[in-house]
Amino acid sequence: MSRTVITFGTFDVFHVGHLRMIERAATYGERLVVGVSADELNRRKKDRDPVFSEAERLAIVAALKPVDEVFLEESLELKRDYILKYGADVLVMGDDWAGRFDEFQDVCEVLYLPRTPAISTTALIEKIAQA
Numbered sequence: 001m002s003r004t005v006i007t008f009g010t011f012d013v014f015h016v017g018h019l020r021m022i023e024r025a026a027t028y029g030e031r032l033v034v035g036v037s038a039d040e041l042n043r044r045k046k047d048r049d050p051v052f053s054e055a056e057r058l059a060i061v062a063a064l065k066p067v068d069e070v071f072l073e074e075s076l077e078l079k080r081d082y083i084l085k086y087g088a089d090v091l092v093m094g095d096d097w098a099g100r101f102d103e104f105q106d107v108c109e110v111l112y113l114p115r116t117p118a119i120s121t122t123a124l125i126e127k128i129a130q131a
């Protein structure tokens, strides 16, 4: 049986932690669908604009070898709709979200994978700003 995996993220200032998460997510099925957070959602969530626009972030994620399909994640409240729309069998998230999406266990398997240590978009932005 072919399994569809879905994962979500902003993927701003794309780095190796993002890549590892996408590579590991892909190993749980045959098709990987990635929801990329909209600029507006990011503003609501993090109180700042992403460095790269949603169109740029979508283009970067779509170009990755393990990724079969991308879409714009407009709202955190629509997760169940996205899971059903894309026919996901597995939802993969970083463990910074551990427990937060357990409510979807009735429609798909929910997995939280450990994050890559010591790298983040925020730390990169600070490092670049100081350079």
Ligand code: C2G
Residues within 6 Å of the ligand: 008, 009, 010, 011, 012, 017, 018, 020, 021, 036, 037, 073, 076, 092, 093, 094, 095, 096, 114, 115, 116, 117, 118, 119, 120, 121
């Ligand atoms: N990630 C990771 N290791 C890092 C940094 C990020 O494994 N050092 C993972 C995160 O856990 C996440 C993915 O990479 O699974 C994307 O990270 P973010 O862009 O920071 O995602 P976030 O803004 O938390 O968006 O609907 C939920 C949101 O869209 C998630």
